[in-house]
Structure formats: C-alpha cells, structure tokens
Amino acid sequence: MVKIANIELGEFPLLLAPMEDVSDPPFRKVCKANGADLMYTEFISSEGLIRDAAKSLQKLDIFDYERPIGIQIFGSEIDSMREAAIVSTQAGPDLIDINYGCPVKNVACKGAGAALLRDIPKMVQMTSEIVKATHLPVTVKTRLGWDDNTKNIVETAERLQDIGIKALSIHGRTRVQMYKGEADWSLIAEVKNNPRMKIPIFGNGDIDTPEKALEYRNRYGVDGIMIGRASIGYPWIFNEIKHYMATGEQLPGPTLEERVAVCRQHFTHSLEWKGEKLGIFEMRRHYTNYFRGLSHFKPLRMRLVQSEDINEIYDTLEEIAQTMSFV
CATH class of the missing domain: 1.10.1200 (Non-ribosomal Peptide Synthetase Peptidyl Carrier Protein; Chain A)
Known part of the structure; x- marks a missing residue:
C-alpha cells in the first residue's frame, strides 16, 4: 500500500498531473470517474492567492468526490509561498504540492517553477517554510535538473525529504528540454533505489499506453505514475492501465x-x-x-x-x- 503520510493510495497509484488550463474541476471529475487515484488542482500563483486574485482563488475550488486531492502552488518568493500555503490549507485539500517543475517562460523566467532548480538552497528553504506553515502533508513535483550539467535530482530529493516532504513526483526531463526528446527515467529510478529515500517516488513523462506504464513500473520500480498530456481528451487511460497491470490484457478502447x-x-x-x-x-x-x-x-x-x-x-x-x- 502506497501512502502519503496517512493518505492511502492503493498498491500502485496513478496520479493526474497538474496542468494549467486543463486540470480544472470539470476535467478532474471525468478523470476521477475513470480511475485516477490522486489529482491536483491547476498550479496556482502564490502572488495571486495572497492578492485575492479572482482567477487564483477560483482554482482553490475542490469537491469531496475528488478526494484525495492536492492544491499545487508556485512562486518565486519564500514569504509569498508560505502565505499561499496557509491560504491553500484553509481551502481544505488533502495535501499541498509545490511546483518546482513548470518549464514555461512566464513561470520559470520569473524565478518560479523549474527556475528553483538553479538555486537548490532556496528551493530547500522555501520548502521548509511551507512544511512549517501547514499541518497537511507537503509534496513536490520537479524535474531532473535545469540542464544536462545540473541533473542533481538524487541529492535534491534527499534534501527535500530531510526537511519533511511526504512524496516526490519527478518528470524525466530537464527544464531546458521542456517537453522535447524522450523522458529519462533512469535518474528517477536512482532516486527510488537510493536507500536513504523512504517517501513515495512517482515517475512522470511519456506514459501514454498501458504497455509502457507496466514496462516502466517493472523497469524503474517507482511507487506510482503521474500522467499528464496522455489524459487530455482520454481519461480512460487510467482504468486501461489498471486493467492491463492486473490482467495483462487490453481493455477495448471507448466506443x-x-x-x-x-x-x-x-x-x-x-x-x-x-x-x-x-x-x-x-x-x-x-x-x-x-x-x-x-x-x-x-x-x-x-x-x-x-x-x-x-x-x-x-x-x-x-x-x-x-x-x-x-x-
């Protein structure tokens, strides 16, 4: 049984990745109905939350049928992120997730998202403040590193665990790669197989078929898989993966x-x-x-x-x- 703190997620959970302008409550509802085990809100700006920006506040909407669900926040300033964690906690999610993985310019070039991969001490300090600001489990979503010269995810994972995060999702690309090329899961496996790591490690990137999900589970040993783009317009992928892992047989696609x-x-x-x-x-x-x-x-x-x-x-x-x- 995979658990984030006291949240039970099953033997091999499938997570819906937080996606801007996609993973809103209507989309989450159809994904939950089709087998997603843990979902996240769209990533929410810390500055928007503490300024009471209407669009950011609306993204805090969560519903009981979605549980367990996490609110994901991003930002560049430690104080703002601490305050955003407090606001998010009051909305009543099951966990708080921190976005250290978004590669898009209007996030990373403002010092948020994947930009923190260039300043690991700041990432660690920010995470520590958020952990202290909430009674909820705190998790992190990130990437392998900023570029090929800074693939420091093994050390980073240890440091984040040491300050109290309860799970880590890793996208198998650097920020510079964006979504190009093939995701490299070998470093995700290295994090998972590090004897120091005790928290669940979820892999993300390029999982778009049940066969690949099973192959990557067996090859890399992760605790679960996070699925993003492959679920857009195809929420059936969650139940298809579960059925294939349980039986070795393909479910027929939706009519x-x-x-x-x-x-x-x-x-x-x-x-x-x-x-x-x-x-x-x-x-x-x-x-x-x-x-x-x-x-x-x-x-x-x-x-x-x-x-x-x-x-x-x-x-x-x-x-x-x-x-x-x-x-």
Whole structure:
C-alpha cells in the first residue's frame, strides 16, 4: 500500500498531473470517474492567492468526490509561498504540492517553477517554510535538473525529504528540454533505489499506453505514475492501465458513443463550474483530443469550437454519435 503520510493510495497509484488550463474541476471529475487515484488542482500563483486574485482563488475550488486531492502552488518568493500555503490549507485539500517543475517562460523566467532548480538552497528553504506553515502533508513535483550539467535530482530529493516532504513526483526531463526528446527515467529510478529515500517516488513523462506504464513500473520500480498530456481528451487511460497491470490484457478502447457521453459530461460540468460563456470557451481545447482519429471530423469540430450556443453544441455532439465513425 502506497501512502502519503496517512493518505492511502492503493498498491500502485496513478496520479493526474497538474496542468494549467486543463486540470480544472470539470476535467478532474471525468478523470476521477475513470480511475485516477490522486489529482491536483491547476498550479496556482502564490502572488495571486495572497492578492485575492479572482482567477487564483477560483482554482482553490475542490469537491469531496475528488478526494484525495492536492492544491499545487508556485512562486518565486519564500514569504509569498508560505502565505499561499496557509491560504491553500484553509481551502481544505488533502495535501499541498509545490511546483518546482513548470518549464514555461512566464513561470520559470520569473524565478518560479523549474527556475528553483538553479538555486537548490532556496528551493530547500522555501520548502521548509511551507512544511512549517501547514499541518497537511507537503509534496513536490520537479524535474531532473535545469540542464544536462545540473541533473542533481538524487541529492535534491534527499534534501527535500530531510526537511519533511511526504512524496516526490519527478518528470524525466530537464527544464531546458521542456517537453522535447524522450523522458529519462533512469535518474528517477536512482532516486527510488537510493536507500536513504523512504517517501513515495512517482515517475512522470511519456506514459501514454498501458504497455509502457507496466514496462516502466517493472523497469524503474517507482511507487506510482503521474500522467499528464496522455489524459487530455482520454481519461480512460487510467482504468486501461489498471486493467492491463492486473490482467495483462487490453481493455477495448471507448466506443464513439462513450467518447461522446464523457465529452458531454465534461461540457456539462464546465458550464456548471464556469458559467455559460467561459464554460463554452474553455471546453474548446478538448474536442480534438476526445475525437482524435474520427474520419471527416473537421467540419463538426469547427462547429464545436465556433459555436456560442449551448444547445447547438449538444446537438453537434449528438450528430457525432449518430453519423461519425473512426478511420
């Protein structure tokens, strides 16, 4: 049984990665229904939280059916991160996660996210202050290092464990790599196999099939796997991996009717949480992924992403179910 502090996650948990503008409550709801064991909010700006910025505060919305769930925060200033941890704790999550892995410019170039990989002493001090600021378990998501010359994750993991984090998720790339090339899990395995490490180690990067999930579990010995991009528009991946690991057999992929049904659920949740205008707009990024491989989909996709009418969108989804087929 894998546990983060006293949170039981099963024998080999599958985690939904925090993704900006993706892992919001509507998306998390369909992932939870399809087998995700632990989920995180979108990463939330510490400065936004302590300034009461509306968008940041909305990201604190969590629901009991999502549990266990973590709130993930990022920032460049230790004092702000400590305050953000206090605000986040009051929202009632099961844990607090710190983002030391986001590579995008508007995060890393402001000294937050993966930028802390260039200043490990500051990362350690920041983490220590957050651990002291909350009664909840604190976890960390990070990368192998800033670049090929600073792959210091083995030492960094030890230092973070020593100051009290309860789990560590590692993306198998450096910041400089962004999302290019192949994720290197060998250093993730080195962290896991370090006899000093006692906390769960979760691997992240490039897991997009049940076969690869099983292969990487067996080869690298991690305690669980965090899945990000492969779940967008395909929340079924969690249950497919679980079934394959348990039986060695592939679950049949979702039928077109099942894809439409889950997409419709996702859209409905989006409307409920965000309201009509934003719910319609922010759902548009998901349609291509839900219906990837659908023949002659482009005209209907254009209708979905251009329509501002709820009923027209529902009607278009129904038309997809009735008239379309996969290549």
